[in-house]
Amino acid sequence: MAVTIQEVDHIARLAKLSFSEDEKEKFVEQFNQILTYMEKLNELDTSDVEPTYNVLALTNVMRPDEEKTWLSQEEALANAPRSNHGFFSVPKVIG
């Protein structure tokens, strides 16, 4: 399964990144190299192996439903480039 330039475009769009044509060509090459490397794993028969969802041998790590205040509104907004009336201000989403 080879990666095409269309797929690189698609992934870039999903990641909201833009690249020059040269860069895209380079990514096609690199992505394909990575996939070829990963394909090595297919040489192993894993039909009897359960999928690994987590590498830790842990389940059910939970906490009680107890409230704790962490940040004030002022602290929460401290690093925001723009804020207004206690809200984060971002470029308009709906036109």
Add this chain to the structure above:
Amino acid sequence: MHFEPVIGLEVHVQLKTNTKIFCRCSTKFGAAPNSQVCPVCLGLPGVLPVLNERVVEFATHLALATQCHINETSVLARKNYFYPDLPKAYQISQFEEPFCEHGAITIHVEGQAPQKIGITRIHMEEDAGKSLHAESFVAKNETLIDLNRCGTPLLEIVSEPDFRSAREACEYLVKLRQIVVYLGICDGNMEEGSLRCDANVSVRPLGEAKLGTKTELKNMNSFRAVEKAIEYEIHRQEMVLENGGKIEQQTMLWDANRNVAEAMRSKEYSHDYRYFPDPDLVPIQIARDYIEAVARRMPELPDAKRHRFQSFFGLPEYDAAVLTETPDLATYFEKVAEDVNDKKLASNWVMGHVLRALKDHNDSIHTFPVTPRYLAEILQLLETKSISTNSAKIVFDECFRTGYDPKNIVEKQKLALITDDKKIDQAIDQVLDSNARDVQDYLGGKAKVFGFLMGQVMRATQGKAHPQTVQQALRAKLDALKNEKSTEGS
């Protein structure tokens, strides 16, 4: 051409936990914007989400109430997309291994046989923040974001495409809402967004097995909106097909002011979410004894309660359905019925006067001045014929207005009827003595005179005697006189 609509619902219920699903921030509604946030729900780097155990408990409640199979192992996954109300750029949800699957809810649409609606799956996930676009203080070129809601626990309930009309879909939503309110896991408020519903709608020619192309309806903020939006969309799709057009798979937004559904303008939402298991969170494992322990703590569900109201209290189906509509009303009725012999009388009063007063005054049953104990007192007075039905209503209204004890009101307003039979006998004797001629007329066959004598006795007792008791006693006395007379005559 005749078409058959095929509808499935995706319902999100906001859980009534104290804290968010992966952090300890409060979930209280209505706080100042961005005042209930922390590094976890703000999506700051280097944090570790930890699952709230109550979310798992609530999910188990709902799984049991909808007869779902709870997966032994379920996994939390990242759903990736960019939107300003989602600071991590992924929503933690469940994908491949949802919490539970393959359940059902039975609905009763008026005039149709009960229907089993399949539940495909129920999974847990986190809510996103809130965006403000329209408020006066929002500048033209900005959108404002409040992240207080971000991380609030949700359960998403996905139904099978089992509905064939908007009515059926709406009935299911009502039922599902009733279940989560009964379980105490969600307040069920659609206007405030604690219960949200999206609908997948398609139509196909009647008799066709293959499904048509579906559209997804969003932004329906009331039961009424759900029904109207689905009806609108069914009609729109039928018209497109009738005219030889094709249905485009798209998301439609319902506009409740204009009563139309319109395709979402932004095509930003590419449905390529690239789900993968969240490495920050370990699998959830549900053991059988955990399920059993939760099951023992489960409150009675609406259907069970309704049946019990019919069998135990002997109430008609209609009464049982009305009284069990909310758990609070059901509890109110049960407390009243405990101390009243005539359960149907109690039901009539709760369904009539209580519900009317609640509606007229927009009151909550919790703060209703006529407490179950007070209503039971009024009904006991009525049952023992200590007050008349008219007086009972006066006492009820006065109790509602002032919150006074019904017994005090009866005393103060002198509404008590004479329950001492001797007093009634005395009054009758007096009336018969002083109206000897009328008595003779009656005995002579003028039946009409009975009414006059009855009125005289009621007057003599200042209307404080129970008319039925008076009627019986008066009839008995006059019959005795009649017998005497006929014996004399023979």
